[in-house]
Amino acid sequence: MSKVDLSVKIGNLFLRNPIMLASGTVGYGSEISEFTDLNSIGGIITKSLSLKPRKGNPPQRIVETPAGMLNSIGLANVGVEEFIKSKIPFLNKFDVPLICNIAASSVDEYVECTKILTSEETIKAFEINVSCPNVKEGGLQFGNDVKAVGKVTEKVRAATSKPIIIKLSPNVSYISEFAEVVKKEGGDAVSAINTLVGTTFDINTHKPKIFNINGGLSGPAIKPIALAKVLEISRKVDIPVIGTGGIMNWEDVIEFIIVGSSAVQIGTLNFIDPAAPGKIVKEIEDYCLQNGITKISDLTASYLINE
Amino acid sequence: MFIIESPVVEKILVQDNVFLLKIHSPEIASVIKPAQFLNIRVSSKSYPLLRRPFSVCDVEGEDIYLLFNIFGEGTRILAGKSSGDLIDILGPLGNGFILNDDYEIAVIVAGGLGSAPFPFVTRELNDKKEIMSFIGGRTSKDVITYGMKNVFTASDDGTAGFKGTVVDLLSSKIDELKKKSIKVFGCGPTSMLKALKEFCVKQNIVCEVSAECAMACGFGICQGCPIESTNNREKYLLVCKDGPVFNVQDVVI
Numbered sequence: 001m002s003k004v005d006l007s008v009k010i011g012n013l014f015l016r017n018p019i020m021l022a023s024g025t026v027g028y029g030s031e032i033s034e035f036t037d038l039n040s041i042g043g044i045i046t047k048s049l050s051l052k053p054r055k056g057n058p059p060q061r062i063v064e065t066p067a068g069m070l071n072s073i074g075l076a077n078v079g080v081e082e083f084i085k086s087k088i089p090f091l092n093k094f095d096v097p098l099i100c101n102i103a104a105s106s107v108d109e110y111v112e113c114t115k116i117l118t119s120e121e122t123i124k125a126f127e128i129n130v131s132c133p134n135v136k137e138g139g140l141q142f143g144n145d146v147k148a149v150g151k152v153t154e155k156v157r158a159a160t161s162k163p164i165i166i167k168l169s170p171n172v173s174y175i176s177e178f179a180e181v182v183k184k185e186g187g188d189a190v191s192a193i194n195t196l197v198g199t200t201f202d203i204n205t206h207k208p209k210i211f212n213i214n215g216g217l218s219g220p221a222i223k224p225i226a227l228a229k230v231l232e233i234s235r236k237v238d239i240p241v242i243g244t245g246g247i248m249n250w251e252d253v254i255e256f257i258i259v260g261s262s263a264v265q266i267g268t269l270n271f272i273d274p275a276a277p278g279k280i281v282k283e284i285e286d287y288c289l290q291n292g293i294t295k296i297s298d299l300t301a302s303y304l305i306n307e
Numbered sequence: 308m309f310i311i312e313s314p315v316v317e318k319i320l321v322q323d324n325v326f327l328l329k330i331h332s333p334e335i336a337s338v339i340k341p342a343q344f345l346n347i348r349v350s351s352k353s354y355p356l357l358r359r360p361f362s363v364c365d366v367e368g369e370d371i372y373l374l375f376n377i378f379g380e381g382t383r384i385l386a387g388k389s390s391g392d393l394i395d396i397l398g399p400l401g402n403g404f405i406l407n408d409d410y411e412i413a414v415i416v417a418g419g420l421g422s423a424p425f426p427f428v429t430r431e432l433n434d435k436k437e438i439m440s441f442i443g444g445r446t447s448k449d450v451i452t453y454g455m456k457n458v459f460t461a462s463d464d465g466t467a468g469f470k471g472t473v474v475d476l477l478s479s480k481i482d483e484l485k486k487k488s489i490k491v492f493g494c495g496p497t498s499m500l501k502a503l504k505e506f507c508v509k510q511n512i513v514c515e516v517s518a519e520c521a522m523a524c525g526f527g528i529c530q531g532c533p534i535e536s537t538n539n540r541e542k543y544l545l546v547c548k549d550g551p552v553f554n555v556q557d558v559v560i
Contacts, residue, residue, distance in 0.1 A: 024529075024530075025528060025529070026528055027527060027528040027530070031524075031526050031527045031528050032528060034308055034309075035309075035310065047530070053541070053542070055541060055542060055543060056530065056533060056543060057533075058533065058535075059520055059521070059532065059533050059534070060520070060521050061521070061530070061531045061532070061533065062521050062522060062523050062529065062531035062532075063521060064355065064356060064357050066354050067353040067354050067356060068356060069356060069357060069523060071523075071529070071531060073529075073530045073531065076530050076533070076543065219353070219356055220353040220356070221353075248353065268356075268523075270524070270528060271357065271358075271523040271524040271528065271529050272348060272356065272357060272358060272523075272524075273310070273348075274310075274397075274524070274526075274528070275310055
């Protein structure tokens with residue numbers, strides 16, 4: 001039995017520790033399970049699922065930038081039906097909360113996906129992606145519009161009794177306004193942040209380095225922005241925040257929790273060191289032991305700000 | 308597939324700006340196959356952030372070899388490694404060439420750094436098949452023949468061997484080669500692989516190529532390296548997991 005209580009509750013979602021694996025960085029769990037024991041982590045969030053399979057964007061989809069990377073995958077995924085048929089049986093082998101990330105191009109599609117998936121017992125919660133910068137329809141067209149985010153939250157809320165987490169875009173002026181509407185419409189939590197819109201060009205060919213021109217920036221380059229967004233939500237809205245953006249080590253996790261996160265998501269790091277999430281769980285426990293912290297949830301929003 | 312830190316044995320300058328890194332890694336050496344690759348973290352800092360994929364160049368006992376040139380920050384750091392430095396390796400990744408099927412002559416076709424996987428191929432096939440190697444590059448500096456046998460060279464500017472592309476060179480020898488059953492193994496820039504595919508399809512020759520694409524993870528989770536499948540246009544294949552070796556009939560190059 002651990003001496004530190006690392007468990008976290010987000011609505012009715014119980015996590016044994018605050019370390020979650022971010023959508024789009026762990027596929028459907030099978031590959032990363034070779035490096036990190038899925039039973040040791042707090043939760044796993046699937047690659048975005050849409051009603052029908054999506055082929056995704058043509059190459060080039062990925063380019064490295066200073067301390068980060070741009071991606072423009074375009075929500076390539078197997079679709080909800082194939083997910084239930086071929087991916088859930090594998091995930092059933094693990095004792096780890098499975099959170100399904102849903103992407104859609106209309107409110108109806110979000111609702112339809114949720115209705116199909118909610119009867120699956122393995123799925124413990126939903127993360128609603130209203131902030132993907134890489135598709136023409138849906139994604140950011142919702143994420144930039146407070147009313148649309150409210151509408152999606154309201155309709156998905158009516159479609160499931162399981163916890164719903166809305167993944168927010170940082171590409172807005174005041175992210176707390178979005179968190180506010182999620183709370184008002186019955187959302188259980190928000191994830192902050194999705195990637196930032198960015199681009200990079202080849203100076204010899206004058207062409208964009210990724211096919212889709214813009215991509216989503218992730219990695220340590222965005223961590224200060226993510227921390228500021230989490231803090232903004234934490235200070236203005238009473239809703240659990242799942243902090244994400246550029247976490248590379250356990251110190252980053254603690255920093256995200258201090259500024260207001262109840263849990264965190266590890267994303268880009270999974271591409272570089274897929275064994276890291278398991279190690280980080282142990283390291284945050286050591287930090288708590290050394291600092292006399294008996295419950296990690298006591299650390300959430302423990303920031304000290306002079307005003 | 309695992310992550311391991313293995314020490315550099317030595318760094319060898321093969322030719323101008325072409326390096327060979329010899330790494331003691333019995334774990335990788337005992338399982339890796341020709342044209343499988345390794346994703347290498349050259350630094351634990353935030354830049355360069357991502358691992359860099361390298362085809363395994365050769366395996367000798369418990370040692371593995373990587374062949375590369377200095378192309379950017381990642382390879383510059385790698386070129387600065389010396390004996391005893393630990394290399395953070397994720398691998399082996401992807402699928403290698405199918406070497407043991409029914410043919411008499413293995414025809415190797417490489418352009419530039421596309422030579423990287425072939426010393427290992429040559430070693431594996433040495434006693435088993437006849438080997439003919441067609442190696443090209445823009446200039447003589449880009450033609451890398453390290454570790455290969457029965458070599459014919461081509462260069463765009465004529466500074467090494469045949470003046471023209473390596474596929475044109477292959478074309479000039481094909482009638483002679485086709486007196487026996489042959490299988491072509493290719494690796495190089497996309498323009499070369501495209502020409503090689505067209506040639507092999509026209510000539511009705513079995514051809515496998517090792518494809519390249521920017522990627523982050525190397526094992527299927529980032530979905531960053533799609534390649535169009537000829538069999539199912541609804542879904543991309545992934546270079547890292549479904550490849551990097553493909554039969555040219557199966558992919559759009």
